[in-house]
Amino acid sequence: MTSTPDAAIAASPATPRQRLAPADLARFSLVLAIVVLALSTPGFLSRPSLIALINAMSLVGCVALAMTFITLGGNIMSFSLGATTSVAGIVFMATLGLGLLPAIVVAIVAGVVISAAQGAVIGWLRANPIIVSMAAYALLIGATQMIVGPKVDAPNLAYEVLKQRLFGVPASFLVLAAMAVLGQLVLTFTRFGHELMLVGSNARAAEAAGLDVGRVTTAAYMVAGAFSAVAGILVASRFGSADMQTARGFEFTAIAAVLVGGTAIGGGKGSLWQTFIGVAVMATINAVTLLRGFSIEIQQLVVGLAVLGVIVFQGIGRRT
Structure with missing residues (x-):
């Protein structure tokens, strides 16, 4: 009897109650250590420091949410999301003369x-998703700079509304929170969300069960592109201009947040809530190291060690 996509989704086993896995224990220990270190850092709880923290989360957070959809689908990561974010910011600034809403739509x-x-x-x-993303990165960098030049400035101040604060909270952070809620609802309550998890868990088994892996993968990348575009709009609005350097390196911070948050690097396990926590952890690490006077190189070293530790413990967890 041939399996159907509905049967495959319905038959996906519920996760049993298990003891704390090594990777989960590592993440919990990391988060606890970061919280203790942050609270003991002079100036961390000051208003300017907290505003800077959530601003940092807002700019890279949407890219991390985008990366989550790609990772959950079993495609590890995309090196082109930062470039996609930059392109969207450029498109937003270039079309802002049409009005704020049309510019947002065109950029997305x-x-x-x-x-x-x-x-x-x-x-x-x-x-191969890594090779494709590397090729896309090179194409986006080259083509965009040839077509629009090194930088695009805003023709008006319509973007200023995206820099406002609501009850003291930056609008960009509220956008990030809304995107996290929306994305998690999609993962939890839609057919696409269930299919994405199945494809990420075992693409061959999902295909054998009747799922269109190509369609699901394309849809995941479409969602990731939309989320990255929102990030590009927020970044361009913050600086009042856009170029291909504005989101440079965002993809690396994003995948760090995804992995530290707990999404399995092989796909099929994770959530946007976890990524949101991962974004907060990465932003806190950068804030604490900055407040304690460490150099950017030390900040990058700490982030690299955190990601490496999570990957190692994920590997240990799969072998036990």
Whole structure:
């Protein structure tokens, strides 16, 4: 009897109650250590420090949420999300003369199209996702600089509304929180969310059960493109201009937040809530090291060690 997608989704086993896995214990210990270190850091709880913290979360957070969809689908990560974010910011600034809402829509559509093309190649042609993202990164950098030049400035101040605060909270952080809630609702309550988890857990088994892996993968990249575009809009609005350097390196911080948050690097396990926590942890690490006078190199070293530790403990967990 041939399995159907509905049967595959319905038959997916519930996660049994288990003891705390090594990777979970490592993440819990890391978060606890960061909280203790942050609370003991002079100036961390000051208003300017906290505002700077949530601003940092807002700028890279949407890219991390985007990366979560790609990782959950079993495609590890994308090196082109930072470039996609920059392109979306450029498109937003270039079309702002049409009005704020049209510029937002056009920028999001640009992000969706860029990422959907990559998802289609990966999903239907079974191309290596890392190689595809590296090629897309190079194409985006080269083509965008040839077409629009090194920088695009805002033609008006319509973007200023995205820099406002509501009850003292930056609008960009509220956007990040809303995107996290929306994304988690999609993962939890939609057919696409269940299919994405199945494909990430075992793409061959999902395909044998009747799921269209190419369609699911392309859809995941489309969502990731939309989330990255929102990040590009927020970054461009903060600086009042956009270029291909504005989101440089965002993809590395994003994958760090995804892994520290607990999403399995092999896909099929994780959530946007966990990524949101991972973003907070990464932003706190940077804030604490900065307040304690450490150099950027030390900040990068600490982030690298945190990610490496999570990966190692994930590997230990799979072998036990």
